[in-house]
Amino acid sequence: MRILDGKKTAEQVRQEIKKEVATWVDKGNRPPHLAAVLVGDNGASQTYVNAKIKDCEEVGFKSSLIKLSDTITEKELLEKIDELNSDESLDGYIVQLPLPKHINEKKITQAISPTKDVDGFHPENLGKMVLNLPTFLPATPYGIMQLLEYYSIDTSGKNCVVVGRSNIVGTPVSILMSRNNDPGNATVTLAHSRTQNLEALIKTADILIVALGKPDFIKGDMVKEGAVIIDVGITRVTDSSRKKGYRVAGDVHFESVKKKASFITPVPGGVGPMTRVSLLKNTLLACKRKA
């Protein structure tokens, strides 16, 4: 069994980005600029957004954190988005999800200018992704593809089962895995809460990608011997023996599944860091495209 080390891989990718930024700035350009919009004070969202800002510093990007109260109206948030769309000094931005219930996430996602949508969530960018046209790939699926590529994992012709069909992870990663690309060319099945005989289906997977949000859902006896396991899930589980009062759990029960896997991503240190580095890649692309 080998660990797919997202932390280490992301660090290497950051070093490459850092060099590219230095060359870019040496040529007289301004550094890439990413903004993150955070509505409300959800603890996990704050942690992720802070990490994204720290990543920017490490590679030499400019970053801005825009904190808004969770009492903000949808109209006010849309006005803020208009402002960001026309801000010439800004290359890309993200609006951290989830948003408070009174705000329609679809409306917000569609208001973000596709040229600044470094999350790759806008319908225009998702459409381009489906058609294999150059675009911003959604950060988590992009991170997963980079990790598979980095470890030279052969996905062509393999059975890939994706569990979870969200717009930001399950659905786009199922499309990327089935495209005529390397990595890709897999035979993909997308499973969700209505799927029948989920366990039997999971057993057929040469590559299993799990994005459910149910801690330790996948156990060792459920997976095929030699499978490649990608665990996207991140849930904070209360644990009073930890300093922070919680542990971070994936959707895969690591200890039992690792005995059967050929490759497996840990949580933390797997997909999460790759998601963040993909956001940096998209922002660099947005910046260079504008110039």
Ligand SMILES: NC(=O)C1=CN([C@@H]2O[C@H](COP(=O)(O)OP(=O)(O)OC[C@H]3O[C@@H](n4cnc5c(N)ncnc54)[C@H](OP(=O)(O)O)[C@@H]3O)[C@@H](O)[C@H]2O)C=CC1
């Ligand atoms: N590492 C990273 O970078 C990231 C991690 N995450 C994490 O990934 C996890 C998933 O998040 P996200 O993609 O937003 O998904 P959502 O929470 O939006 O959706 C969960 C999906 O799982 C399906 N599902 C739920 N229960 C079952 C079940 N028992 N059997 C089969 N399918 C089921 C749902 O089906 P249905 O559609 O039928 O309801 C749905 O499609 C979370 O833990 C999240 O924190 C998310 C983004 C990035």
Ligand SMILES: Nc1nc(=O)c2c([nH]1)NC[C@@H]1CN(c3ccc(C(=O)N[C@@H](CCC(=O)O)C(=O)O)cc3)C=[N+]21
């Ligand atoms: N507009 C938007 N874009 C997103 O990309 C987006 C989002 N909203 N909302 C929430 C999810 C979740 N997400 C994560 C990113 C990094 C880690 C990450 O870095 N995790 C580390 C640390 C985990 C920890 O300690 O909590 C790790 O897995 O090693 C996790 C989760 C991005 N998301």
